[in-house]
Amino acid sequence: MAGRRGSFFARVETTIICSTFFTTLFKSGKDSFMSTQIESTIANWNRIHKQTTRVMAIAPNDQYGWRPHETAMTLGELMNHLFQSEMGLADAVVTGVYPKEFPSYSQTAELIEAFDKSHAEGVAKVTALSPEALQEEITPFGPQWQVPRMVVLNLALEHEIHHRGQLYTYLRILGCELPSLFG
Numbered sequence: 001m002a003g004r005r006g007s008f009f010a011r012v013e014t015t016i017i018c019s020t021f022f023t024t025l026f027k028s029g030k031d032s033f034m035s036t037q038i039e040s041t042i043a044n045w046n047r048i049h050k051q052t053t054r055v056m057a058i059a060p061n062d063q064y065g066w067r068p069h070e071t072a073m074t075l076g077e078l079m080n081h082l083f084q085s086e087m088g089l090a091d092a093v094v095t096g097v098y099p100k101e102f103p104s105y106s107q108t109a110e111l112i113e114a115f116d117k118s119h120a121e122g123v124a125k126v127t128a129l130s131p132e133a134l135q136e137e138i139t140p141f142g143p144q145w146q147v148p149r150m151v152v153l154n155l156a157l158e159h160e161i162h163h164r165g166q167l168y169t170y171l172r173i174l175g176c177e178l179p180s181l182f183g
């Protein structure tokens with residue numbers, strides 16, 4: 001009886017040890033997968049930022065009021081939108097709140113300087129988040145859209161690429177000599 005009970009407890013104990021082992025193994029595998037994914041997203045984010053500012057750098061200061069259509073943003077609004085929305089989305093990833101007010105600029109050189117600075121700050125704050133925190137859900141645009149922080153970070157990249165293409169077209173219409181985006 002004692003032997004049977006002993007083997008029963010031994011089995012329970014083995015099961016507990018094994019499940020703890022596999023849970024730990026699975027969790028560390030998941031964490032290292034997330035860390036790799038975050039590192040790759042940050043590397044992409046830095047690359048995209050460099051390409052974007054290379055295009056922004058040729059925007060003429062004296063054309064900030066120009067727009068290709070009466071319903072479209074002006075060049076100045078589009079340039080500031082690129083800078084402000086990245087700042088806001090990076091802030092939202094970290095704090096869960098999209099800010100209401102942003103600085104704005106009317107000169108390309110100043111705007112890029114501010115964008116480089118806010119980008120570096122955003123990258124540092126996002127990099128400091130743990131893989132668990134990046135999977136936590138937040139509602140920066142209201143309760144109807146509840147998403148993990150990581151999704152908001154990916155949205156920042158997607159949004160920048162979208163508006164960068166728009167800026168590229170603006171500058172082409174304005175007759176600017178465009179840099180190549182890749183390479």
Ligand code: NI
Pocket residue numbers: 081085159163
């Ligand atoms: Ni936008």
